[in-house]
Amino acid sequence: MADRRPTLADVAHAAGVATSTVSRAFSRPQRVNHRTRERVLAEAERLGYVPNPAAQALESGRTRTIALLVPDITNPYFSGVIKGAERGAANAGLTLVLGDTAESSAAEAQLVRRLERAVDGFVIAASRLTDDELRTAATRTPITLVNRATAGMGCVVADYDSGTHQIVDHLASYGHRSFVFVGGPAESWSGARRWQGLQAAAAERGMEVRRSGPYLPTLSGGPAAADAVLASGATAVVCHNDILAIGLMRRLAERGVSVPGEISVVGFDDVFGADFCHPTLTTLAERTEDAGRRAVELLVTQVPLRQAGGPTRVLPTQLVVRGSTGPVTSM
Amino acid sequence: MADRRPTLADVAHAAGVATSTVSRAFSRPQRVNHRTRERVLAEAERLGYVPNPAAQALESGRTRTIALLVPDITNPYFSGVIKGAERGAANAGLTLVLGDTAESSAAEAQLVRRLERAVDGFVIAASRLTDDELRTAATRTPITLVNRATAGMGCVVADYDSGTHQIVDHLASYGHRSFVFVGGPAESWSGARRWQGLQAAAAERGMEVRRSGPYLPTLSGGPAAADAVLASGATAVVCHNDILAIGLMRRLAERGVSVPGEISVVGFDDVFGADFCHPTLTTLAERTEDAGRRAVELLVTQVPLRQAGGPTRVLPTQLVVRGSTGPVTSM
DNA sequence: CAAGAAATGGCAAACGCTTGCCATGTGACC
DNA sequence: GGTCACATGGCAAGCGTTTGCCATTTCTTG
Structure with missing residues (x-):
């Protein structure tokens, strides 16, 4: 042999x-x-x-490998991003290295340092680093961002402006005159964008909107959020993400509150499970798989050119209306 | 700078x-x-x-990188494996390359070929390759398997013998005297093991068990499975995996059949969502994260020794009883 | 105190590939 | 027929490490 x-x-x-x-x-x-x-x-x-890839890389400086960093591999939101990035990398003949930053900026920074010699570039999803840290890192190795916009760098973000309008329009069509935004982590860039968008859309509609939280963006964050919402007497809530929304609905069910009868619930992300929880969840879908793929494509165009910065790609979002939202019942 | x-x-x-x-x-x-x-x-x-990792790899032949191959990155069952493998790799100071084989043996073989020069070893989850193909590949690069046992190779598998007993005992305790196994893909190694285990456990209990399928192991496989189950008049079903079980329950709900009132449903995997579908799903949990981690550890012990073959590690499983199972109603 | 062993550090040859530069061969053009 | 440009292929110098081997120094030991 x-x-x-x-x-x-x-x-x-x-x-x-x-x-x-x-x-x-x-x-x-x-x-x-x-x-x-x-x-x-x-x-x-x-x-x-x-x-031999090592020998090729040694002389040429190209490893034909890129890294994808996500805060939590098991979060279904990132599954789509991972899959898309994997696809995009495979299409470009690149190997994909996966890193889990454990939702920690320190771990993220360390991972970037550890891998920067081994890869030609990074795709970082939902980065916890500061703009400055990112830009510094980007001077050494090309980086594109998913769900985070930082001036001067390639970014792929969801169109929250349009998406939040869709949500507000939907609620308005059911007669809701106000709603509560159940917020996630304060550092979350996308959380901030969502809240901004909702405020703007609500203002245009003359709707009243309040913010509650921050809560853990997990099932376990749901109960606290649910209780706060009940205390507020809201007829509708928009949650930071689907997981939180599902946790919240579960608590509402335990407390005998009907969804959407008494309270309508909207989430963000359209994660795996949003279509089989009870009731099924109305949510703003993002094309996470596209986002991963586009981020890789953006990175690939940057690598050879070594161009500083990069454009921002805005991906459309779609409101998926399911069972968790309904008309206001004027009791 | x-x-x-x-x-x-x-x-x-x-x-x-x-x-x-x-x-x-x-x-x-x-x-x-x-x-x-x-x-x-x-x-x-x-x-x-x-x-410079490339230079190190060139001289030493060690890349300090391992690859994890899974059939579908977005399948939540594999999320745990991925996370565990990532953890295990990080602990060992290794970089993890992720590959999606798209449930295709051809893609899997190609990926192995493409990566074998670039990595020190493979962890392959739910491999679609034949035993011979695997053994051949293993002569060139160390391989460990998750959820697939092949003689002479390192394997990490779930303890389906014990797990299926737990399921059968649980059903028996509710008075069920028979049940239907709703099967997944015929090629699935774990599917075969599950079916074997269920048959053996049912035989010990003197319970009757039939097999239906194969069905797609997805939500969309559920309706066909549900209808077949209804036609069979079964009081309990055990599904190839949770996703299929959830799809099945959804169909049963549409047809006005109460779960667990008229039919009890059990799944496998305890995937994300099993605890918030409706009703919540009784299922056999596997420690997928452990499996990923252990597989990497097994691989690491093999790499330096270049020893032929490797032991098989059997990981425990736990039955998680939720809302989808209940006593037989003698109508 | 001599002789051998151990500890320590340097030299230089790989590792397998890419690439700048040069030599040769070929055809085009005037 | 002579000059040039271009196409083609070879030479050899790296790329940044690791590692076998040897030289030197230091430590033991009888």
């Missing part, structure tokens, strides 16, 4: 040419005679030659 | 030693004088030296 893997030199020897010719046969097709190239490729195929 | 990254030679120069000494200061601490080592490390720190 292959006691030793064939190298460039083996192929060169077999084809009767120099290693440089073999190398160029692969990387610069037009730099070598058509017939020579054929021969080299045939030999390479016959020997089962596969280039 | 750092117009050029510091190399071993820079550190060696600054510390007044040879590059070999710097290298050893890092990799073979006892091979170098304590005081010299201190000095070297201090200089390295001061210069912000980070070793």
Whole structure:
């Protein structure tokens, strides 16, 4: 068997040419005679030659690898981003390294340091780093961001302006005149954007909106949020994300409050589960898979050019109306 | 700023030693004088030296990277495996490359080929390859398997023997005398193990069990399965996995069949969502995160030794009883 | 105090590939 | 026929490490 893997030199020897010719046969097709190239490729195929990525990376400085950093791999919101990034990387012939930053900015910074020599660029989702930290890191290795806009860097964000309008319009159509925003973590960039959008949309509609929280963006954050909402007498709530919304609905059910009969509930993300919780959840869907893919594409365009900064891509959002919202009951 | 990254030679120069000494200061601490080592490390720190992984890999043949291959990144069952593997890799100071095989054996084989030069080993979850293909691949690069046992290779599997007994005991305790197994894909190794276990446990209990399917292991597989179950007149069903179970319950609800009133439903996996679907789902939980972590640990022990084969680790499972199961109603 | 062992550090050769530069061969053009 | 440009392929110098081997120094030991 292959006691030793064939190298460039083996192929060169077999084809009767120099290693440089073999190398160029692969990387610069037009730099070598058509017939020579054929021969080299045939030999390479016959020997089962596969280039050694480490050696390629050493000389060229390119690893053909990019890293994706997410705060929590198991959060279904990021599953889509991961899948999209994986797809995008595969399409571009790149290998994807996955890093979990455990929702910690320290872990995130450490991971960036540890990987920056090993990868050609980063896609960072929901980064916890400051704008300055990000920009500093970006001077060493290209970075694009998902769900976080930082001037001068490539970013892919969801269109919350439009999305929050959709939510507000939907609630208004059911006769709601006010609602409560159940907030997530204070540091969350997307949380801030959502709240801004909701305020603006509500203002346009002349609706009243209050904010509650912050709460944990998890199922366990639900009970506290639910109780606060009940105390407020709201007819509708918009939650920081679906998980929180589901936790909240569960608590409301325990307390005998009907959804959407007495309170309408809207979430964000359209995560796995939003269509089979009870009641099914009206939520603003983001194309997370697209976001991951686009972020990789954006990164790829940056890498060769080493251009400073990058454009921001805004991805559409869609309101998915399900069972958790309904008309106001004037009791 | 750092117009050029510091190399071993820079550190060696600054510390007044040879590059070999710097290298050893890092990799073979006892091979170098304590005081010299201190000095070297201090200089390295001061210069912000980070070793170039490509160069390390080139000479040593070790990339300090492992790959995790899963059939579908977005499947919540694998989220736990991914997280565990990521944790395990981080603990071992390894970088984790993630690959999605798109539930295709061809894609899986291709990914293995593409990555085998770039990683020190593979963890493959729910592999679609044949035993022979796996063993062949394992001769070139160490491999451990999750949820798939293949003789001569390191494997981490869930204890379905015990788990299926728990399920059957639970159903029996509610008075069920028979149940239907709603099967998933025919090629699924874990599906086969589950079915075997259920049959054995049912036989011990003197319970009758039939098999239905195969069905798609997705929400959309649920309706067909539900209708078949209804036609069978079963009082209890055990589904190939939670997603299928949830899809099935949804269909039952549409058809006005009460769960667990008329039919009890049990799933496998305890995926995200099993505790907030309606009714909440009784299911056999696997420690998927542990599985991922253990698989990496197993791989790590194999890598340096290059030992052929490896042990099989069996992880416990726990029945999580929720709302979808209940006593038989003798109508 | 001599002789051998251990500790320590340096030299230089890989590792497998890319790439700048040069040599040769070929055809085009005047 | 001579000059030039261009196409093609080879040479060899790295890229930043690791590591086998040797030289030197220091420590033991009898």
